[in-house]
Each structure stands twice: as structure tokens, then as C-alpha cells.
Amino acid sequence: MIVQKIHTVALALLTALLSGCGPAPQRLPDRVNIALIDATIGPGTAQGKAWDGPGTVPIAALQEVSRLLATAPMRGKAEEAAKTGAVIAEITAAIANVLARPDPRGQVELLVGGASRRLPLPERRDTLRPTWQGVSFDQIPLVEGMRLRIQLFDADDIGSDDPIGTAELTHEDIVAALTHEQVVQIRVDQQTQGQLLFVGISVAER
């Protein structure tokens, strides 16, 4: 009886001690489903040219996007995802009047454990905010070193397509999306000379 009581008290003390040490380490699932949801493309090329046609992007739009990007978190960590979403809403508003938008298409490739799988990203016409449905890699082992590589082009009827950019998301980005339990926007403009700004992914335990 006494032994049992000591045991109970010890357990209570241990629980109190552990709860004082901040959140317990998160248990990550072995496998996840990773869906690519959308992308946010910059108002023009890195050289300031319009995506389609001969024009240039208004300087005001470029400056506004730069100003807004300066307020965005560098990576899409879960605790910063809400802030990133707000910045994207402002960027979307800032580029709403930009004409000559691209026609994004491309592919997304998942590299994990020495293997790779690809899914096409079908063309979307005249948009800086393409969205896709059903682009999902399912039952994927969640391991360090995994990569999600997104490659986008502006489809052109005349001449070759304009590259928009290739960006890679990491295990850290994927865990951030898993933790946040909703679409998380990962900032990738440093990887694409500012041509591709964000990639939205959703990651769920499976």
C-alpha cells in the first residue's frame, strides 16, 4: 500500500516536472500524404519584363512586392504560416492589376530515399496564382533528406516556354505543413531570382 502511494506521488512529481519543461517532443508519423496546392508567381521576370508580350512590369508593382516580401518569414515554419498567408493576400492584391500574366505549367517531383516520382502540373491560363487539384504523393515515408522539387514554365504559343523557376522544399518544410494542419505557404523566391515566390502544400498523416 505504502509502496503504491510512493509510486503515485513519484509519478505525479515526474508529470509536474515534465510539464514544466515546455511542450513534449512531437511524435512524427512514419508516412504522410503530400499535396501540392498552389503557387504564387512574381509579377514579371527577374529582368522586370512582363511574362507575356513585349511590356515591362510597372516599377510600383515590383517595389510593392519587394516591400511585402521583406515582411514575410524566410521559411514556412508552422508558427509563421498565418503571417505568411496574410503577406500572400497582400501580394495577391498588389499584383491584381498586372496584365500579361503567365500560363504556368510544369511538374512536381518527390525525391525520397534514392527514389523519385513525378506528377504533371497542367497548364493554367493567365494567372499569377495557379492552383491544382489532386496533385498528391500518398503514403510517403517521412525521412530526413527528402525533397519536393517544383518546376514551372510559362507556356507560350510563340517561341519556347519561359522558365519561371525550380524550387525545392525540404523535410523541414514538409514537417511545418504537417504540424500546422492546413495549407502552408513555403517561401522560395531566393531559389528562383524572385520569379516564383511561394509554393503552397498540405501534408497529412497517413
Ligand SMILES: [Ca+2]
Ligand atoms: Ca511568355
Ligand SMILES: [Ca+2]
Ligand atoms: Ca505565356
